[in-house]
Amino acid sequence: MADVDLSQSKGKQKHGKRKKSKRVGFRIDMTPMVDVAFLLLTFFMLTTTMNRPQTMEINLPPSDTKAEVAESNLLTLRITDDFRIFWNIGTEKPNAVDGGDKKAKLINLGKLLKGRNSANPKLITLVKVDGKAKYIDMVDIMDELNINDISRFSLAPMLDDDKKIIGTL
Amino acid sequence: MSKTKRVGFKLDMTPMVDVGFLLLTFFMLTTQFKPVDVAEIVLPSSHSAFKLPDADVMIVTVDKEGNVYLNVDSQNLRAQLFGEQNKLKAGVQVQLNELGGLLRQARIRNPKLRTVIKADKESEYQIIQSVMETLQRENITRFNLVTDLER
Numbered sequence A: 001m002a003d004v005d006l007s008q009s010k011g012k013q014k015h016g017k018r019k020k021s022k023r024v025g026f027r028i029d030m031t032p033m034v035d036v037a038f039l040l041l042t043f044f045m046l047t048t049t050m051n052r053p054q055t056m057e058i059n060l061p062p063s064d065t066k067a068e069v070a071e072s073n074l075l076t077l078r079i080t081d082d083f084r085i086f087w088n089i090g091t092e093k094p095n096a097v098d099g100g101d102k103k104a105k106l107i108n109l110g111k112l113l114k115g116r117n118s119a120n121p122k123l124i125t126l127v128k129v130d131g132k133a134k135y136i137d138m139v140d141i142m143d144e145l146n147i148n149d150i151s152r153f154s155l156a157p158m159l160d161d162d163k164k165i166i167g168t169l
Numbered sequence B: 001m002s003k004t005k006r007v008g009f010k011l012d013m014t015p016m017v018d019v020g021f022l023l024l025t026f027f028m029l030t031t032q033f034k035p036v037d038v039a040e041i042v043l044p045s046s047h048s049a050f051k052l053p054d055a056d057v058m059i060v061t062v063d064k065e066g067n068v069y070l071n072v073d074s075q076n077l078r079a080q081l082f083g084e085q086n087k088l089k090a091g092v093q094v095q096l097n098e099l100g101g102l103l104r105q106a107r108i109r110n111p112k113l114r115t116v117i118k119a120d121k122e123s124e125y126q127i128i129q130s131v132m133e134t135l136q137r138e139n140i141t142r143f144n145l146v147t148d149l150e151r
Helices: A017-021 A031-047 A102-119 A135-147 A160-166 B014-030 B075-082 B096-109 B125-137
Strands: A003-005 A027-029 A054-059 A074-079 A085-089 A124-129 A153-157 B057-062 B068-072 B092-094 B114-119 B142-149
Touching: A031 B014, A054 A135, A074 A102, A074 A135, A074 A160, A085 A102, A102 A135, A124 A135, A135 B125, A135 B142, A153 B125, B057 B096, B057 B125, B068 B075, B068 B096, B075 B096, B092 B096, B096 B125, B114 B125
Parallel strands: A074 A124, A124 A153, B057 B114, B114 B142
Antiparallel strands: A003 A027, A054 B142, A074 A085, B057 B068, B068 B092
């Protein structure tokens, strides 16, 4: 199959005739080498990782800056450890985002944020996630903000006062 | 008659083998082995499509149990930060109160470093929050969270 035919030197016959004549029709069986090469090829094709991990970028204000925001421009989202989402503007009473499961809640939240942001372009979203919640909850909320092009948001820790407001304490 | 033609049938495989070697060379040169993880991390998924930069990254890993590890991609910097014995490790476990100082040192030695948080999706938000507060205190206000692409 994969042989190298080295018989081109047939026409050239020189002095060392006895030695050279052995070389006529000389063949090397390359099959094992090709087998190994294909084995390696398969190995590299299967182990190579083409995709680098995705990342989500977060910008937070430096800790020593205090931004004054008008009450009516502040939308606070509070996420409890069992993934109930409460939202309110300013000091209004918090409302729960309804939805059966997590996905439905996130979709509703997205619609809500989009509506509120187009109604008030200066709106700033403040996200407070309960410390006992899972990391994935926070990532899901951030993802929902990113999908809806809401870039003006900040993260704040959930304090006991916040828990009192939403009635989980 | 048509059967006698098949006797001694030969197929020239040279082009196929050539292509095979070409592909082999390509894959051998481009392959990047999956970096060793310091802990087993199940990433959360998101729709974000930013790619993780190749070089100059500093990775803060948080595993399911809430242990925090710090890793930098260059071996030299790793040796400077954590000592020669940790040069080849894929990350060193750090306490939350040491993290700030280490981040500062790393950034003094390489100001181009980008900070990345890689956390298990089941880990408690409390720890992530403390890590983010530490970053904020160190004036790292732009950082990335590693996620999987959601399909």
